[in-house]
Amino acid sequence: MYDILAVIDKLALFTFIVCTMLGAGLGLTVQQIWEPLRSPRLVIFSLLTNFVLVPLFVYLLLQVVHLSEPLRDGLLIMALASGPPALPKLAQIVKGNVAFSVGLMMLLMLGTIFYMPTVLPLVVEGVQINSWDIAKPLLLMMVSPLVIGLFIKAKFAAIAPIIQPILFKLSSSGLLLGLVVRLIIHTNDIIGLLQTGAIFVCAVFIIFSFSVGYLLGGPAIDTQRVLGVGTAQRNFAAALLVATSNFADPSVVSIIMVTSILMMLTVLIAGPKFVELDQPTNTQVKQVEV
Numbered sequence: 001m002y003d004i005l006a007v008i009d010k011l012a013l014f015t016f017i018v019c020t021m022l023g024a025g026l027g028l029t030v031q032q033i034w035e036p037l038r039s040p041r042l043v044i045f046s047l048l049t050n051f052v053l054v055p056l057f058v059y060l061l062l063q064v065v066h067l068s069e070p071l072r073d074g075l076l077i078m079a080l081a082s083g084p085p086a087l088p089k090l091a092q093i094v095k096g097n098v099a100f101s102v103g104l105m106m107l108l109m110l111g112t113i114f115y116m117p118t119v120l121p122l123v124v125e126g127v128q129i130n131s132w133d134i135a136k137p138l139l140l141m142m143v144s145p146l147v148i149g150l151f152i153k154a155k156f157a158a159i160a161p162i163i164q165p166i167l168f169k170l171s172s173s174g175l176l177l178g179l180v181v182r183l184i185i186h187t188n189d190i191i192g193l194l195q196t197g198a199i200f201v202c203a204v205f206i207i208f209s210f211s212v213g214y215l216l217g218g219p220a221i222d223t224q225r226v227l228g229v230g231t232a233q234r235n236f237a238a239a240l241l242v243a244t245s246n247f248a249d250p251s252v253v254s255i256i257m258v259t260s261i262l263m264m265l266t267v268l269i270a271g272p273k274f275v276e277l278d279q280p281t282n283t284q285v286k287q288v289e290v
Helices: 002-027 030-038 040-064 069-080 087-093 098-123 131-155 160-185 187-196 198-216 221-232 236-246 250-278 282-289
Strands: none
Touching: 002 087, 002 098, 002 131, 002 160, 030 040, 030 098, 040 069, 040 098, 040 198, 040 221, 069 098, 069 198, 069 236, 069 250, 087 098, 087 160, 087 221, 087 250, 098 131, 098 221, 098 236, 131 160, 131 236, 160 187, 160 250, 187 198, 187 250, 198 221, 198 250, 221 250, 236 250
């Protein structure tokens, strides 16, 4: 049964990522993706948030809160992995700037490819990482579908609006199916981590990551939302790749999977609430009109 669920999980993840990136390419142009990244302030704050503030915060947090070494290693790996594959989908959910989400994802993903092999061995003993090992699956599953989508949009613009809604539904189905399957597979892991206190650390990790990303993602609300969810949702694909190839203890993979599930659930549940809070009230609208 477990093997069947594991296969379903992989298929759901593949469907979700490929359809999301292909759909994003069909709905955007290279110019639209590049435009938000022309802001030096936004680029600098995005890099600072993901590659300095969040890893440093998690590292310091783990010096205060005592966890076993495997759990500590897993959380550090997650903290150093940026550029979540789900970011364009999450941007749609929170009504953020989708073009910026694609550009930010590419920027952070590229940074992670060089950042993790350099920094991770400094904070986690016995880790050996090759940049190409991280880059290869990310390029195959994320960049390739995006490029194909952009090409179709540029050369066959008439069919893009027809294909995009289908991909959107497939992407949403893959996301929900994968989330449900992972919850089933990792129920015991979640229960075990509740007993260790690691869930508390995960919660603080998520809250801090979202808050610092949201606060530094301005001045536009739509980019604040994207940097908030993009910082809170780490690149679990890169983290999982590093964990499975360097650690024999299953607790390392478990904490990565549970953290990624909690991050996704947090965005799915709280994301729409933040959109509502950002909306002006009727009274405010009337005051502006007067």
